[in-house]
Amino acid sequence: MSFVINPMPAQVPASIIAKLSKVETATVGHTRNWGFMHRAIQGVIQGRRAAGTAVTVQCPGQDSAILHHALGMLRPGDVLVVDRMGDDRHACVGGGVALAAKLAGCVAAVVDGPCTDFSELRMHDFPVWCRGPSPITTRVYAFGGSINAVVGCGGVPVRPGDAVVLDESGVLVLPPEEAEAVADAALARQAREADTWAKLRAGAKIGDLSGASAKILAAMGKG
DSSP states (O other), rough: OOOOOOOOOOOHHHHHHHTTTOOOHHHHHOOSSSSSSOOOOOESSSTEEEEEEEEEEOOOBOHHHHHHHTTTTTTTTEEEEEEETOOOOOBBOHHHHHHHHHHOOOOEEEEESBBBHHHHHHHHTTTTTESSSOOOOBOOOOOOOEESSSSOOOOOOOTTTTTTEEEEEEEHHHHHHHHHHHHHHHHHHHHHHHHHHHHTTTTHHHHHHHHHHHHHHHHHHHO
């Protein structure tokens, strides 16, 4: 395998990232079915959320040389997205990699595979989403890999420069040209939630509020 290192992508505008940082992935999941990584990819630090611009890495098997090289290219506001190319045994991110990424200004990392040193990830306060822990780590062999190519992570194609939203429910990838519209719609929906909660506390039935009960009664000929 050879090395492919492409230029760094344009970053998603800060004003859009500010909106996305307030968006809940589950809110978007009410209206959108694509762009969500596999639910097995979860945050190591409970309750954390982040949003930023995807910088992608293909990191093969036990070799993480390409990942270490990518750490020197990261910018403030980037999200490191690592395609492990099917490897589910070796942890490519641990305490040292997490600290290096954080010091570069990277806001989060997503790994389609295991990570290690969970206590150190929490100590460094660097949010990582992955498929769980592994004590077996990668090595620096320099067999190959890529930076800023289109990758697959959690069953989702990720392009360098995509917007990435991460929270306790999972990871969402958005094309940058769609990100602001998705954020605006989600934030509007979230703003209406408080009103729904107030109605439920006042005795309203959720089936009436959602329209589910009316649909069922109509289907039964009782509407």
